[in-house]
Amino acid sequence: MSVNHEEILNALRGVELPFGGDPVTQNMIRALDVSGNIVRFVLEAPSADQARKLEPARMEMERKLLALTGVEKVSIVITAHGPAQAAPTAPSAPPATPSGQPPALKIGRHPTPQAGKQGVPGIKRILAVASGKGGVGKSTVSSNLAVALARQGRRVGLLDADIYGPSQPRMMGVTKKPASPDGQTIEPLDAHGVTMMSIGLMVKEDEAIVWRGPMLMGALQQMLGQVQWGELDVLIIDLPPGTGDVQLTLCQKTQLSGAIVVSTPQDVALLDARRAISMFDKLSVPVLGLIENMSTYICPQCGHEAHIFGHGGVAQEAAKINVPFLGALPLALDTRLAGDSGTPIAAGESDLAAPYLALAERLVGGGMA
Numbered sequence: 298m299s300v301n302h303e304e305i306l307n308a309l310r311g312v313e314l315p316f317g318g319d320p321v322t323q324n325m326i327r328a329l330d331v332s333g334n335i336v337r338f339v340l341e342a343p344s345a346d347q348a349r350k351l352e353p354a355r356m357e358m359e360r361k362l363l364a365l366t367g368v369e370k371v372s373i374v375i376t377a378h379g380p381a382q383a384a385p386t387a388p389s390a391p392p393a394t395p396s397g398q399p400p401a402l403k404i405g406r407h408p409t410p411q412a413g414k415q416g417v418p419g420i421k422r423i424l425a426v427a428s429g430k431g432g433v434g435k436s437t438v439s440s441n442l443a444v445a446l447a448r449q450g451r452r453v454g455l456l457d458a459d460i461y462g463p464s465q466p467r468m469m470g471v472t473k474k475p476a477s478p479d480g481q482t483i484e485p486l487d488a489h490g491v492t493m494m495s496i497g498l499m500v501k502e503d504e505a506i507v508w509r510g511p512m513l514m515g516a517l518q519q520m521l522g523q524v525q526w527g528e529l530d531v532l533i534i535d536l537p538p539g540t541g542d543v544q545l546t547l548c549q550k551t552q553l554s555g556a557i558v559v560s561t562p563q564d565v566a567l568l569d570a571r572r573a574i575s576m577f578d579k580l581s582v583p584v585l586g587l588i589e590n591m592s593t594y595i596c597p598q599c600g601h602e603a604h605i606f607g608h609g610g611v612a613q614e615a616a617k618i619n620v621p622f623l624g625a626l627p628l629a630l631d632t633r634l635a636g637d638s639g640t641p642i643a644a645g646e647s648d649l650a651a652p653y654l655a656l657a658e659r660l661v662g663g664g665m666a
């Protein structure tokens with residue numbers, strides 16, 4: 298059974314902050330979300346200075362929450378409420394280091410003002426892959442779809458914009474930090490025929506990012522505008538789950554060709570997916586279709602088929618709101634193992650690659666990718 302919010306807040310009340318009090322009575326907990334056995338929230342400090350002193354308290358909170366029954370993973374992001382540090386403004390010339398080399402490009406800054414929605418030069422289409430809640434397989438779909446499209450000869454980019462939990466470096470098997478020889482632009486990496494970039498490659502894996510909303514938006518702007526994407530038929534953006542700052546900014550500031558919404562068939566996931574769909578509607582981003590992930594499970598031992606999260610709910614929802622149903626993807630151990638090992642299942646020849654290749658074909662056939 299999942300842990301509830303009250304149990305979480307009770308545990309957090311037991312953590313003493315370096316400047317006195319606890320995070321609950323100091324009203325610092327934001328966006329508390331429990332998805333299955335994963336607990337996430339934002340810890341908002343009154344100032345950037347205080348935020349910088351919070352790391353030991355954050356670790357203590359993580360320890361206390363992991364000790365609760367039903368909690369297996371905890372993600373706490375520290376942000377600051379007060380004025381953030383002055384951020385470097387790109388793209389002015391960077392100062393030279395003592396060796397004469399330009400410094401590596403720093404990700405995370407305030408956004409530069411921009412009028413209206415803009416495209417990215419050289420990129421024909423930008424598709425956002427979204428979900429209402431975490432853990433439904435949005436990143437798995439993004440990486441496999443990118444690889445499947447590349448296998449069809451498309452020039453594909455993959456941008457991991459899941460700033461709070463970037464998973465594409467692991468799923469695409471990339472660990473190298475991208476280079477920025479001129480200190481102003483970033484050279485993306487190549488994996489399985491896909492040009493990829495992730496915020497996770499620019500910051501340390503377990504680094505608590507002291508960024509407020511505007512910094513996140515600036516980082517996203519940098520990821521789109523300062524990465525040397527080259528000529529692409531399609532850029533797939535793996536969004537963070539939900540309908541927060543990053544999603545809103547992306548929809549308002551970037552010329553998106555459309556969004557694909559991933560959900561499991563469960564009612565609770567669908568409820569959240571509806572929120573994501575309504576956000577895209579309000580911001581005039583066409584929803585190109587819905588995908589049902591973890592739709593069916595076939596036991597590798599006996600062949601028995603089970604519908605662990607229900608079945609068919611996403612297709613019904615798509616029919617109800619009159620958007621295309623793009624397909625059902627099975628829950629399969631090998632899909633998870635492939636993602637964990639850095640070679641998406643769609644890169645191989647197994648039967649499990651077929652639904653992703655079919656999805657890619659459908660998008661290419663419909664002029665969407």
Ligand SMILES: Nc1ncnc2c1ncn2[C@@H]1O[C@H](COP(=O)(O)OP(=O)(O)OP(=O)(O)O)[C@@H](O)[C@H]1O
Nearest residue numbers: 431432433434435436437538627628629632633636
């Ligand atoms: N069809 C599938 N079969 C088996 N495992 C899957 C499938 N889809 C996703 N998973 C696994 O479920 C976990 C969550 O998937 P993933 O990271 O893609 O979800 P997400 O929606 O992007 O989550 P978050 O937004 O929290 O990062 C991963 O371990 C992934 O390997």
